[in-house]
Amino acid sequence: MIMKANSGRNMRPVSAILTGLAAATFATSSAQAESAGSAVTLLGEPHLNILPRTEAEEARIAPVIAPADQFAAPENFETRAGGGTTKFNNQTRDAFSFASSNMAFSSEMDFKVGNGFFKKLWVTAPASTVSSDGLGPIYNARACQRCHIKDGRGHTPQNAEDTGVSMFMRISVPKDVSDLSEDLLAYMANAPEPNYGTQIQDKSIAGHSIEARMQIDYTPLPVTLGDGSVITLRAPAYSLSDLGYGALHPQAQLSPRVSPQMIGLGLLEAVREADILAIADPGDTDGDGISGRPNRVWSGLYDQWMLGRFGLKAGAATIQEQSMGAFAGDMGLSNPLHPAGSGECTALQTDCLDAPDGNTPSQGDLEVSEQVMDLVTFYARNLAVPARRDEDDAKVLRGKEMFYASGCTSCHTPKYVTHRLADRPEQSFQLIWPYTDMLLHDMGPGLADNRPEWQADGQEWRTAPLWGIGMTETVSGHTEFLHDGRAQSLLEAVLWHGGEAEAAKETVRLMPADDRAALIAFLESL
Secondary structure, X not given: OHHHHHHHHHOOOHXXXXXXXXXXXXXXXXXXXXXXXXXXXXXXXXXXXXXXXXXXXXXXXXXXXXXXXXXXXOOOOOOOOOHHHOEOOOXXXXXXXXXXXXXXXXXXXXXXXXHHHHHOOOEOOOOOOOOOEOOOOEEOOOOHHHHXXXXXXXXXXXXXXXXXXXXXXXXXXXXXXXXXXXXXXXXXXXXOEOOOEXXXXXXXXXXXXXXXXXXXXXXXXXXXXXXXXXXXXXEEEEEEEOOOOOOXXXXXXXXXXXXXXXXXXXXXXXXXXXXXXXXXXXXXXXXXXOOOEOOEEEEOOOOEEEEOOEOXXXXXXXXXXXXXXXXXXXXXXXXXXXXXXXXXXXXXXXXXXXXXXXXXXXXXXXXXXXXHHHHHHHXXXXXXXXXXXXOOOHHHHHHHHHHHHOOHHHOOOOOEEOOEEOOOOOOOOOEEOOOOOOOEEEOOOOOOOOOOEOOEOOOEEEOOOOOOHHHHHHHHOOOOEOOOOOEOOHHHHHHOOXXXXXXXXXXXXXXXXXXXXXXXXXXXXX
């Protein structure tokens, strides 16, 4: 989406793009070679102002991030899930909405103003306040907070009339590799559905049609556990109704998405690329059945290939690109990375393209100015991770042992030490516990959306971070998990795992009831 909007500014010749793609493919192969001890070819981290580690620091870090090998007591600093950013003593609905605890007083105003823009309700253009108009013409929400309620996880519709949900539908069509165009980068990211682009907008301003409404039909799917008890999963089937701009392409690929929680994003952005690639094993050369691989994405902001870190398929390299993509796609708001005032209107949606927009000279001919972009990015980067709870409880410690023994840490890597950074003191050199490798894994046909995204295929998803997952009900008022909220409990989420996670799932399914309960208690403590 970024390059679709930015094609006039950053587009390269096709030959240069293909050269870059070949380099990215080579880098992916080199990550596989790392498991055999070869050097890793890195794409680079231009979004970070990095201060190199000393040899002494490297030696000190190695034992700290080594996997746990005893479970009688918590590890050192395990309570501080977000390192120095961790927020303590808060188990309320606001638990995900606090600033990094190590933030300087001088930065607090930027965080609060960024929060204000995150909560801001945008209105239709033209309006008396030019800094608040430009919504749509088609959109999914009027504010960031409408999807990331309390900075937490979204939820599925509760009934047919429930239109206030934080769920939307990605859409595309299969790529035709014989049709190379000068807009190749946008084309490589995802081939837009001709009438509807890359996202379905289910709301519109007055006088304009919505694109469509999402329909979900659930089928019960019973799963028998090792002790004979039965858990009934709900298997969703998705469709679109009330199509406002013509029929869908016969090969349209639909991918439902529920908004993820916002905590700890700045820390994930500061994890060393080398540490992530060191875990990757695309060809499963060690034979453990886990073949995580990085998603390489084009950054229009930095005009180069980068490691994907954000989004359910790791389709964005930086917080800023992920956030500005949401401003354009979710709210129809132009910004420095997506300057079109019409948002995600396609070339065939002429009424949408002709609608008034809020691009004004006082804001650089944008609806979301560069200053607003920077403030919202700073806010998203500094939402603190809540402290662990009950980490020394005997049941939780037993559950942690089960988590390791089941092979869950093969994808949900527990801990890292972030880069030392010159200009981001909150995220600099922090021991963090996100429980993710940020890599793509084949999760099997049960969870497949059959829609690729950059180098992710239709069965691959980025490993979701687990920090804060036990606070979901407190913050968001529900216990719906996975990319589309189909799982109604943490156990259901585990039982949906397949593909590379099939063996770990089966270990959990067949566990004695006490061990399974302990495992869930551990997850709830994160």
